[in-house]
Amino acid sequence: MNNIFDLLSKNVIDQGLCTHCGTCVGLSKGSLIMSETNNGPIPIPNSDNLNQLDPIIYDACPGKGLNYPDISNYTFNDKINDWLLGYLNKTYIGYSNDKIIRRNGASGGIITQVLVYLLSKGIIDGAIVSKMGIPKPWKAKVIIARTIDEIIECSQSIYSPVPVNEILNEVRNFDGKLGYVGLPDQVLSIRYLQSIDNKIAKKISFIIGPYVGTNMYIGSIKSFLRSNGYKTLESIKKLQYRAGEWPGYLKILTDKGEELKAEKFYYNYLIPFYITKSCLYTPDFTNELTDISVGDAWHPDYEKIGKGFSVIIARSLNGKNLLEEMKSAAVIELEEIDLNKVKNMHGHMLDFKKRGSFIRFKFLKMMGKKVPNFGYLPKNISIIRIIIEVIILSIIIFCSSSFARKVLELFNPKFIGPPFNYFRLKWKNISKPSKRKGLENFEVKIQ
Numbered sequence: 001m002n003n004i005f006d007l008l009s010k011n012v013i014d015q016g017l018c019t020h021c022g023t024c025v026g027l028s029k030g031s032l033i034m035s036e037t038n039n040g041p042i043p044i045p046n047s048d049n050l051n052q053l054d055p056i057i058y059d060a061c062p063g064k065g066l067n068y069p070d071i072s073n074y075t076f077n078d079k080i081n082d083w084l085l086g087y088l089n090k091t092y093i094g095y096s097n098d099k100i101i102r103r104n105g106a107s108g109g110i111i112t113q114v115l116v117y118l119l120s121k122g123i124i125d126g127a128i129v130s131k132m133g134i135p136k137p138w139k140a141k142v143i144i145a146r147t148i149d150e151i152i153e154c155s156q157s158i159y160s161p162v163p164v165n166e167i168l169n170e171v172r173n174f175d176g177k178l179g180y181v182g183l184p185d186q187v188l189s190i191r192y193l194q195s196i197d198n199k200i201a202k203k204i205s206f207i208i209g210p211y212v213g214t215n216m217y218i219g220s221i222k223s224f225l226r227s228n229g230y231k232t233l234e235s236i237k238k239l240q241y242r243a244g245e246w247p248g249y250l251k252i253l254t255d256k257g258e259e260l261k262a263e264k265f266y267y268n269y270l271i272p273f274y275i276t277k278s279c280l281y282t283p284d285f286t287n288e289l290t291d292i293s294v295g296d297a298w299h300p301d302y303e304k305i306g307k308g309f310s311v312i313i314a315r316s317l318n319g320k321n322l323l324e325e326m327k328s329a330a331v332i333e334l335e336e337i338d339l340n341k342v343k344n345m346h347g348h349m350l351d352f353k354k355r356g357s358f359i360r361f362k363f364l365k366m367m368g369k370k371v372p373n374f375g376y377l378p379k380n381i382s383i384i385r386i387i388i389e390v391i392i393l394s395i396i397i398f399c400s401s402s403f404a405r406k407v408l409e410l411f412n413p414k415f416i417g418p419p420f421n422y423f424r425l426k427w428k429n430i431s432k433p434s435k436r437k438g439l440e441n442f443e444v445k446i447q
Helices: 003-013 068-076 099-104 110-120 148-153 164-171 184-195 219-227 264-274 277-281 300-305 317-328 339-345 347-354 356-366 383-399 402-408 413-436
Strands: 032-035 042-045 090-096 126-132 140-145 178-181 204-210 236-243 249-254 259-263 292-296 310-314 332-336 376-378 444-446
Touching: 003 042, 068 184, 090 099, 090 110, 090 317, 099 110, 099 148, 110 126, 110 148, 110 178, 110 204, 110 292, 110 317, 126 148, 126 164, 126 236, 140 148, 140 164, 164 184, 184 204, 204 317, 219 236, 219 249, 219 259, 219 264, 219 402, 219 413, 249 264, 259 264, 259 413, 264 383, 264 402, 264 413, 277 356, 292 317, 310 317, 310 339, 317 332, 339 347, 347 356, 347 413, 356 383, 383 402, 383 413
Parallel strands: 126 178, 178 204, 204 292
Antiparallel strands: 032 042, 090 310, 090 332, 126 140, 236 249, 249 259, 292 310, 376 444
């Protein structure tokens, strides 16, 4: 077997560190393909002859870790100015002025609106986006959208792994400039490739991406179906993770014509049972290497209004200028907000990523496992914070057992969601002082 795939298998896949980004497949010229497993899609050989695999396939893998400080310095030609949020220019609250785009988006429709604007102005010739419902109703596939309608059809969040970077094989032959939407690990890999002047990745001229806290394996949807009396995924005719007005709800249309629904925060009861390992090991919550990153504006002021509001971080100068241009053209509404307000909206998840992931790395090392190296480590994690992480991990380990998953399916989600959300909020309030303590002065040491 080829040494490159040997390295990938030994140091990433077999260690449970694959992030399902698809980069290795996209750069393999067909020698590798993504194969579905219960723990997300992973690369496998598609040919007996793997001798031509480029070493870049291993070098660009985010699962083994890539140096965030170096790649960020290259991307923005400047040093990171905020270690919680990454390099940034300005922070905003905003939403699309197109009512349909705003309603169909996960929050304020900003990601879709930016891509539509870029394409309509000829700044890009296509957009790399994930489309729900192909090749199966419960699956999603990455495509190059070449029209505004195609971009709009790809609105909404997808809460199961999609190997976006396998599209690089198609990008190889694309003539023109591309916009790109990806998760933090996928963006990290693309930026690394750009930093070494990879010609394929250089065709991507603008990157926008969502905040990413937790993602789940497709088993979460299987479990939800079984709890509602359906045995297989084949029962699904249509699946939407964030249907309806913000904050949205899980909506499944079945082959019997029934609509299964669960409010977003109620559906989250499945997170400890099916959370992906990559979410536990990726310290980047706010998609730090994008030109623009976008999240839900979780704040009482906006939640009372509804309709959908996005918190937006303009990182690159191009990203900031584009947003201001769109505001002047009345394409979007945009209001600059204080940096502390941005952090407070997602303080719990910032801690989960920026400190929690590195605590989890320590536990992996204690078990003799390999851990990714991202080029930095947080300073001064308290003992209390480590104890809290032990509690969190203990819950996840128990819930992800086959026994716990089977017991879960005995109960109708309608009776699980509300109490789960109640205890989730209680836990956040109890752990908030310890989890947020020190975040305002978060410091790191460069490795």
